[in-house]
Amino acid sequence: MFRKKDSVEKMRDLWNSYNKKSKFGFISFLQSGQKWDGAEFHIVGVRFVDRMMERFAEYGVVEPSYASILEIGCGVGRFLKPLACRFQNVCGVDISQNMLETARDYCSCLPNITFKLNDGKSLTGINDNSYDYCVSAGVFQHITDINVIISYIKEGLRIIKPQGLMLFQFVGNYTEEVGHDAVGAKITADLLDKGLIDSSFIIREVSVDPEDKLRCVVIVIQKIVGDKKTETFKNHKMIERRWLSKVYDDIKTKTHMHSIQIQPQSRLTFYDE
Ligand SMILES: C[S@@+](CC[C@H](N)C(=O)[O-])C[C@H]1O[C@@H](n2cnc3c(N)ncnc32)[C@H](O)[C@@H]1O
Structure with a gap:
């Protein structure tokens, strides 16, 4: 049955309401009755940022501390905090003012972070070619409309400098074309190729972690100026590289990830027709 795409206002209300229910509980969803241990929340953020840094070191042109x-x-700033310890300037953008309020508080010890409430689909107000890196992890899998996801990738490419990197990660086992509530639309190589046909970038990495039951896909693209890209996601070789494995293994706070990691491997739908 066809489901209507969620409006931006509906998405904003949803994430604001999650934050009202529990400030940290919907960042890496918790099993019922669980509460994040503060130190563990921080450690998980550092581990994911370490995964990002491995890629930035390999493909990036500007040293992060500059x-x-x-x-x-x-x-709520799970990645902003460790990113701010490694980068000169960090900006966090979110659709939910409640999430941003919690992030301001969580990151208050760090002076080099700015926060921006946005319209849920663009980076309006942020100048072209103004950042060295752009990242989005654990977000596109919650966006119900593929056009919004494509818009964010285009916007990420717009605001990064030439040769800048954009890294995005999403859950790659969704089957529904249109998502609902916090479950995002299916993202495929073909849809990315069609949506980004006029954008100029090189694909640096498409990877999945062989130990990850959720089949998270990590993509790194690099902005180029002038030439249009010639390669496609559809033809790009997917490599195996760690992302989720070992991040939650020794974490005692029971997250949804723990229950997924004991299930059988799910089907990767990224290369589906
Ligand atoms: C599961 S949380 C992940 C947060 C962070 N990336 C992390 O992993 O710690 C998803 C976040 O994406 C935000 N979000 C959802 N839809 C969005 C949209 N269309 N535009 C901007 N932010 C959005 C939510 O408000 C929420 O803060």
């Missing part, structure tokens, strides 16, 4: 980075869908 560089700026913008995160789309920063939530």
Whole structure:
């Protein structure tokens, strides 16, 4: 049955309401009755940022301590905090003012972070070519309309400098074309190729972690100027590289990730027709 795409206002209300129910509980969803241990929440953020840094070191051109980075869908600042210890300037963008309020509080010890409430689909107000890096992890899998996801990738490419990197990660096992509530639309190589046909970038990485039952896909693209890209996601070789494995293994706070990691491997739908 066809489901209507969620409006931006509905998405904003949803994430504001999650934050009202529990400030940290919907960042990496918790099993019922659980509460995040503060130190563990911090450690998980550091581990994911370490995964990002491995890629930035491999493909990036500006050394992070001299560089700026913008995160789309920063939530309560789980990644902003470790990013701010490594980058010169960090900007966190989110659709939910409640999430941003919590992030301001959580990151209050760090002076080099700015926060921006956005319209849920663009980076309006942020200048072209103004950041060295752009990242979005754990967000696109919650966006119900593929056009909004494509818009964010285009916007990420707009605001990064030439040769800048954009890294985005999403859950790659969704089957529904249109998502609902916090479950996002299916993202495929074909849809990315069609949506980004006029954008100029090189694909640096498409990877999945062989130990990850959720089949998170990590994509890194690099902005180029002038030439249009010639390669496609559809033809790009997917490599195996760690992302989720070992991040939650020794974490005692029971997250949804723990229950997923004991299930059988799910089907990767990224290369589906
Ligand atoms: C599961 S949380 C992840 C937060 C952070 N990236 C992390 O992993 O810690 C998803 C975040 O994306 C934000 N979000 C959802 N839809 C969005 C949209 N269309 N535009 C911007 N942010 C969005 C939510 O408000 C929420 O803060």
